[in-house]
Amino acid sequence: MNIYVLLKKTFDTEEKINVSNGQIEEDGAEFIINPYDEYAVEEAITQRDEHGGEVTVITVGDEDSEKQLRTALAMGADKAVLINTEEDDGDQFTTSKILEAYLEDKEADLILAGNVAIDEASGQVGPRVAEALGIPYVTTITGLKIDGESVTIEKDVEGDVEVVETSLPLLVTCQQGLNEPRYPSLPGIMKAKKKPLEELDIDDLDLDEDEMEPKTKTIDISLPPEKEAGRILEGEIDDQVKELVSLLKDEKKAL
Ligand SMILES: Cc1cc2nc3c(=O)[nH]c(=O)nc-3n(C[C@H](O)[C@H](O)[C@H](O)COP(=O)(O)OP(=O)(O)OC[C@H]3O[C@@H](n4cnc5c(N)ncnc54)[C@H](O)[C@@H]3O)c2cc1C
Structure with a gap:
């Protein structure tokens, strides 16, 4: 099975975040794999171990994103792809367009994304990519069973469980409860250093600048008011x- 994980580097929200001039200061900030994407990586590895195939993790980011990709490789993913963007503005539309351009000829059977990214938290990227690729998608999943081309999914609906049937190729977004993401083992970390990590830039994709123009602009970011x-x-x-x-x-x- 040809499995892809969409993985985003996010701020570690356990750490102090500084905001100045309406922007989050990146200097000195700690970055992690978006926690929902850890469920996606874990599920991808589990499905590969059951059904065979290969797991590729992809990030649209900058060269510092290599650290999070290596962590996913240390967890057990087979390959990583870093799509390095030099532009300093982009929104969920831009990110999805880039991912679509990368994935369109890859014949992915299963694409896993996080439910939301804990920083900007729009929850748009997964569904947008699926729509662009013309494949079904199911969001916030907590269970995944694949039998040939048929897929049975569980979703948590306010404490109840909804069961959905669909088929491959498919995109799912992953929610807490799906699995327990493993910690990278020491041998996993050693092996990850030798696993393939491909670095691409936008010119390597079949995508014109005007096709990826952002549709939205973030005007301001502010911290919540101090508690009285x-x-x-x-x-x-x-x-x-x-x-x-x-x-x-x-x-x-x-x-
Ligand atoms: C050219 C460019 C420049 C950008 N510049 C900035 C900037 O200056 N400041 C800034 O704050 N943000 C920037 N971004 C990021 C962008 O604004 C959004 O943060 C990003 O599209 C994700 O939105 P979200 O956090 O709402 O993700 P959500 O839709 O909530 O994420 C859901 C899931 O989608 C997947 N996903 C989301 N983002 C990515 C990604 N980048 N790569 C792979 N998978 C992903 C993950 O699986 C994630 O769990 C830039 C993006 C691009 C393409």
Whole structure:
């Protein structure tokens, strides 16, 4: 089976993020594989081990994205492709167009993406790529069974499970609950250094500049407002209750 994983490098949201002039500062920031893409890599490896074939991870990014691709190779993917973009603006449309141009002649059986990227979180890239390639897609999956060309998928629907049947070729976006992504092992890390990592730029794809013009522009990014300090009410319980009701009613307008 010819399996592809769309993988995005994101900021590590466990780390402090600095914003200046409406942009996230990249200097000194830590980057990781988008956590939903780890489910995609794990599922791709599991399906390959069951059905045979090859897993290729692809990133549209810059040369620093090699680190996340090597991690996916260390987890067990077979090959990586880095599509290096030198432009400094692009949106979900641009990214999808680039991925479409790369994938259109690859005869992928299964493409796995994350449900959303934890930074910009539009959840658009997977469905856009599937639409462009003219293949079915199912989003936020938590279970995947492949039997020949037939595919049975489970989706978490607010705590209930929805079962969907479809067929290959297919694109799915992966949600927490699908699997437990493995940590790269030491032998995996050693092997990953020798696995193929192809680096392409836009000129290597059959894509004109005007075909990938972004459709949207991010105007501003800001941090949430600082939390106000908490307030501790004191005195007799009856007085505290009265004060609390008055605060909720008059000050916070919550009642
Ligand atoms: C030329 C160019 C320049 C860009 N410049 C900037 C910039 O200056 N600042 C900035 O913040 N962003 C930039 N981007 C990134 C872009 O704006 C979006 O962040 C990106 O398209 C993903 O959107 P999202 O985070 O909403 O992903 P979502 O749609 O939420 O992601 C869902 C899933 O799609 C897949 N996916 C998403 N992005 C990629 C990717 N890049 N490669 C492979 N798979 C992916 C992953 O599987 C991911 O889990 C640029 C993109 C391009 C193409």
